[in-house]
Amino acid sequence: MATLIFWLLFLSFVGAFAAQVATRVRLIAAAPSTFTFDDIGFRVRRCLADVLFQRKTIVERPVAGLAHAFVFWGFLVFAGYTSVEFLYGLGLVDLTETTWFHAYRMVIVPFATAVLVGILYLLVRRAFVRPVGLGTHVSAESIVIALFIATLMVTYLLTFRFEERTLAWAVNWWVHMLVILAFLALIPASKHFHLVVSPITVFLKSPELGNLPNLDFEKEQVGLETLKDVGSKIVLDAFTCVECGRCQVNCPAWGAGKELNPKTIVLQTQGALLAGQKDKKLGEIYSEQVLWQCTTCGACENQCPVGIEHLPILIGSRRGLVSNGDAPDYLGAMYNNLERRSNIWGLGYDQRTKFVQSAELETFDPAKHDVLIWLGCAGSFDADFQKSLRSLFSILRAKQVRFGVLAKERCNGDPAKRTGNEYMYQELANGNIEDLTRAGVKKIVTSCPHCVKTIGADYAKFGYTVEIVHSSVFVEELTRGLAAPAPAGTHAGEGRVTYHDPCYLGRYAGKTDEPRALLTRFGAEISEPERNRENPYCCGAGGGLLFADKEEEPGSRISDVRFKQLQATGANTVVTACPFCSIMLKGAQASAGADTQFVDLMTYVDGKLRTIA
Amino acid sequence: MILVIAEQKDGRLNRASWETIAGAQQLDPSAITVLVPGASAASVAAELAAANVSEVVTVEHAALNPYTPDGYTAALQDAIAQLGPTHVLLPHTYQTRDFAPKLAARLDRAIVTDVTAIKKSPSTGSGQADVAFVRPMFQGKLTADVVPQGPPPHFVTFQIGAYRVDQVAKGSSSAPVRALTVNVDASQVRQNPEAPFQQAKAAVDLSQAERIVSVGRGIKEQANIKIAEDLARALGAELAASRPICDSGWLPMERQVGSSGQTVAPKLYLALGISGAIQHLVGMKGSNTIVAINKDPDAPIFEIADYGIVGDLFEIVPAMIEALKQ
Numbered sequence: 001m002a003t004l005i006f007w008l009l010f011l012s013f014v015g016a017f018a019a020q021v022a023t024r025v026r027l028i029a030a031a032p033s034t035f036t037f038d039d040i041g042f043r044v045r046r047c048l049a050d051v052l053f054q055r056k057t058i059v060e061r062p063v064a065g066l067a068h069a070f071v072f073w074g075f076l077v078f079a080g081y082t083s084v085e086f087l088y089g090l091g092l093v094d095l096t097e098t099t100w101f102h103a104y105r106m107v108i109v110p111f112a113t114a115v116l117v118g119i120l121y122l123l124v125r126r127a128f129v130r131p132v133g134l135g136t137h138v139s140a141e142s143i144v145i146a147l148f149i150a151t152l153m154v155t156y157l158l159t160f161r162f163e164e165r166t167l168a169w170a171v172n173w174w175v176h177m178l179v180i181l182a183f184l185a186l187i188p189a190s191k192h193f194h195l196v197v198s199p200i201t202v203f204l205k206s207p208e209l210g211n212l213p214n215l216d217f218e219k220e221q222v223g224l225e226t227l228k229d230v231g232s233k234i235v236l237d238a239f240t241c242v243e244c245g246r247c248q249v250n251c252p253a254w255g256a257g258k259e260l261n262p263k264t265i266v267l268q269t270q271g272a273l274l275a276g277q278k279d280k281k282l283g284e285i286y287s288e289q290v291l292w293q294c295t296t297c298g299a300c301e302n303q304c305p306v307g308i309e310h311l312p313i314l315i316g317s318r319r320g321l322v323s324n325g326d327a328p329d330y331l332g333a334m335y336n337n338l339e340r341r342s343n344i345w346g347l348g349y350d351q352r353t354k355f356v357q358s359a360e361l362e363t364f365d366p367a368k369h370d371v372l373i374w375l376g377c378a379g380s381f382d383a384d385f386q387k388s389l390r391s392l393f394s395i396l397r398a399k400q401v402r403f404g405v406l407a408k409e410r411c412n413g414d415p416a417k418r419t420g421n422e423y424m425y426q427e428l429a430n431g432n433i434e435d436l437t438r439a440g441v442k443k444i445v446t447s448c449p450h451c452v453k454t455i456g457a458d459y460a461k462f463g464y465t466v467e468i469v470h471s472s473v474f475v476e477e478l479t480r481g482l483a484a485p486a487p488a489g490t491h492a493g494e495g496r497v498t499y500h501d502p503c504y505l506g507r508y509a510g511k512t513d514e515p516r517a518l519l520t521r522f523g524a525e526i527s528e529p530e531r532n533r534e535n536p537y538c539c540g541a542g543g544g545l546l547f548a549d550k551e552e553e554p555g556s557r558i559s560d561v562r563f564k565q566l567q568a569t570g571a572n573t574v575v576t577a578c579p580f581c582s583i584m585l586k587g588a589q590a591s592a593g594a595d596t597q598f599v600d601l602m603t604y605v606d607g608k609l610r611t612i613a
Numbered sequence: 614m615i616l617v618i619a620e621q622k623d624g625r626l627n628r629a630s631w632e633t634i635a636g637a638q639q640l641d642p643s644a645i646t647v648l649v650p651g652a653s654a655a656s657v658a659a660e661l662a663a664a665n666v667s668e669v670v671t672v673e674h675a676a677l678n679p680y681t682p683d684g685y686t687a688a689l690q691d692a693i694a695q696l697g698p699t700h701v702l703l704p705h706t707y708q709t710r711d712f713a714p715k716l717a718a719r720l721d722r723a724i725v726t727d728v729t730a731i732k733k734s735p736s737t738g739s740g741q742a743d744v745a746f747v748r749p750m751f752q753g754k755l756t757a758d759v760v761p762q763g764p765p766p767h768f769v770t771f772q773i774g775a776y777r778v779d780q781v782a783k784g785s786s787s788a789p790v791r792a793l794t795v796n797v798d799a800s801q802v803r804q805n806p807e808a809p810f811q812q813a814k815a816a817v818d819l820s821q822a823e824r825i826v827s828v829g830r831g832i833k834e835q836a837n838i839k840i841a842e843d844l845a846r847a848l849g850a851e852l853a854a855s856r857p858i859c860d861s862g863w864l865p866m867e868r869q870v871g872s873s874g875q876t877v878a879p880k881l882y883l884a885l886g887i888s889g890a891i892q893h894l895v896g897m898k899g900s901n902t903i904v905a906i907n908k909d910p911d912a913p914i915f916e917i918a919d920y921g922i923v924g925d926l927f928e929i930v931p932a933m934i935e936a937l938k939q
Contacts (some may be wrong), residue, residue: 151687340752346895347895347898381893382913383891383913383916383917384913428714546892549873583891587892590830590860591856591860593830593857593861
């Protein structure tokens with residue numbers, strides 16, 4: 001009789017679970033497939049690190065992350081125990097009296113204790129501490145689930161207290177099993193669905209941060225316009241979100257008080273999918289204004305512990321808007337500049353020529369030169385950044401590096417690509433690829449991290465591959481073995497600097513050690529700002545926002561927020577390694593009326609090299 | 614006869630109409646008729662009669678007020694039929710861009726738009742082929758000499774600024790003004806415009822300023838803005854600023870020049886203590902003459918400046934004001 005009742009309960013709860021899962025699987029299957037499987041080795045290693053060893057969960061929030069890891073590892077070791085008890089309850093096979101099961105039960109006791117401690121900590125954190133990333137209201141369902149997990153562990157530990165097959169034992173057993181079944185039925189419609197799907201989502205996440213496949217205009221692809229255009233990975237992401245808010249608290253737009261919250265974007269996708277709004281415009285689901293607030297810094301995507309990719313939905317939606325002529329006015333002006341003059345500022349080409357002549361640069365010739373220096377828009381037209389390039393040239397000349405530049409350059413297309421103007425991006429990219437190929441370029445050095453990402457990773461999607469490194473990486477290797485000069489300063493703290501990692505260098509390219517190695521090699525003492533290395537806080541320039549008017553948006557300027565963080569280090573010198581970070585942060589500094597010094601990394605190194613020589 | 618179609622709104626003449634009259638006088642000063650369409654054309658006509666033209670014609674009709682492309686096309690079609698000009702000249706305003714192609718197409722006549730100059734070659738005796746109209750092509754990278762073909766009238770629209778207002782030859786006495794009656798079938802007017810949308814306009818329109826004195830962080834403190842104001846007054850210039858000055862609230866946001874402020878193109882841009890960050894430069898690079906005063910000889914502003922003074926603006930500016938007063 002008990003077995004029959006258990007069977008009925010088992011089938012109805014498992015049925016409820018399966019039906020809800022099926023709804024979600026159907027939505028994923030109905031979406032255009034965007035799953036990728038390249039670099040399997042990397043994906044397996046990442047699954048081990050991020051799922052099994054809970055890397056992303058622990059690194060950013062060590063205490064809560066470890067508590068979560070205890071619960072997760074407990075779940076894994078309990079899988080066998082739960083299976084045996086179900087086989088017993090369903091009357092299929094009774095393994096509960098075997099000696100190995102008795103041993104197994106003893107072994108998992110410490111795990112059960114760890115789960116209990118972990119889940120109670122998380123419960124208190126969620127219900128009473130309430131960190132901002134978890135949202136403004138306490139989710140009742142999360143509390144229920146936490147209590148369920150605690151109950152499972154308590155009822156498990158109680159099995160050691162009761163004589164087997166007594167009434168108390170039986171009640172305890174039934175509570176344990178019913179909680180598991182209820183838990184199962186609650187999973188798919190809640191954020192706890194991540195238990196089931198996050199390993200898959202982490203595996204399917206592109207190895208490349210901000211992976212945006214080219215649009216195929218022959219197939220009339222115009223980007224994401226309505227919910228039905230949204231690809232299968234984005235749909236899977238929407239059901240994987242565990243609402244931890246790491247994307248939110250790391251988002252520079254959210255941090256500066258703007259409306260964009262990457263977590264909200266994912267949850268809005270989920271809500272619209274479940275509501276069947278497949279013809280609803282994405283600009284209405286998310287609000288157009290919010291979509292234009294993203295700097296494409298990649299913090300959300302990079303910090304997500306469950307494999308969600310935010311940039312494809314944010315930039316994909318921008319593509320849809322641009323295709324319909326719905327870009328903000330300031331982008332229209334920038335697109336005009338790109339179209340007419342092939343540079344973001346719309347400056348005359350003679351200015352680049354003037355710089356090339358005055359810096360005595362030669363036109364690249366593979367027979368004469370080892371590397372090509374890619375100037376970029378800033379290097380071609382921004383007199384301020386050209387000072388930094390002159391420093392780079394002086395370092396290269398001192399080390400007998402033979403280098404040349406292209407006779408003509410277009411913008412690499414990054415501002416067009418990240419703002420969703422794919423057509424313009426592809427025009428610029430194809431033109432550059434043709435010029436680079438014709439010039440016989442094998443290795444490029446540039447001081448612009450956006451050029452590194454676009455020419456290095458995005459051009460590969462056209463089948464063009466070239467080695468491109470940031471000047472910090474190249475010069476670090478070049479100056480190895482050089483002794484640090486004795487601190488020239490007479491008083492302490494003179495060598496103190498802070499270094500601002502550009503998102504496209506630290507986060508996208510993962511180059512965080514080389515700039516620091518250069519600084520320390522030449523006598524600097526680095527005061528790290530809040531948010532550094534592979535998780536820096538954006539300067540506010542990315543994603544076309546270099547051109548945005550502050551007045552049009554709520555909150556403060558992202559650059560002002562970042563400048564304050566850098567100021568808080570107490571260092572009076574900020575070292576930058578990206579022309580756009582430099583523009584934004586210097587602007588913030590000027591507005592703040594501060595006397596902070598800005599030095600580009602190459603100028604810093606060149607200055608120190610001169611003192612050695 | 615050359616017909617110039619002037620543009621006016623609520624009795625206020627669009628100054629580009631004068632430029633078009635100057636263009637017409639270049640083409641053939643002997644027979645020019647100026648046509649003023651729309652309600653309250655009469656007061657504008659009296660103003661235009663000062664020019665050295667044969668006559669000024671006003672066309673008032675219910676279909677012309679408010680402006681609609683259908684109303685203008687129909688009324689002007691009839692007026693042109695009555696007057697029989699060889700050329701119809703218009704200023705290349707937004708309104709002209711709206712109706713002129715339609716009007717030319719309705720009459721099946723050639724139109725040359727956005728013309729910057731007239732080229733007259735020595736007459737070959739073959740009639741009209743001796744006049745070419747110069748217009749920019751490919752975003753201004755090339756210019757083309759266009760010779761309109763086919764029967765008259767030929768339509769030509771002049772780019773704003775192609776001719777100067779002060780080039781207009783004035784007549785010894787006022788030209789006669791007469792009203793012309795046109796037939797317009799009101800049912801042809803398909804548009805029913807709403808009240809014109811007035812964008813919340815910046816109180817200061819720096820983009821129209823001929824001279825600008827712009828201050829940057831080198832001004833040091835708010836009290837010092839006054840010397841820039843004095844210089845601006847002495848020069849008859851508008852006062853503008855770079856971002857930090859407006860961020861600090863020393864000058865209102867609407868006076869900010871740069872990529873997050875206004876884009877300006879004055880004849881003279883005087884930059885006081887502005888280092889010349891690229892975000893500022895892109896807002897003023899179109900200025901005719903840029904004069905920069907800055908302490909730092911390496912300031913990027915000197916890369917773009919036509920005249921640079923390396924020095925203390927607090928010494929230089931008072932000296933400039935003094936010199937201007939003499």
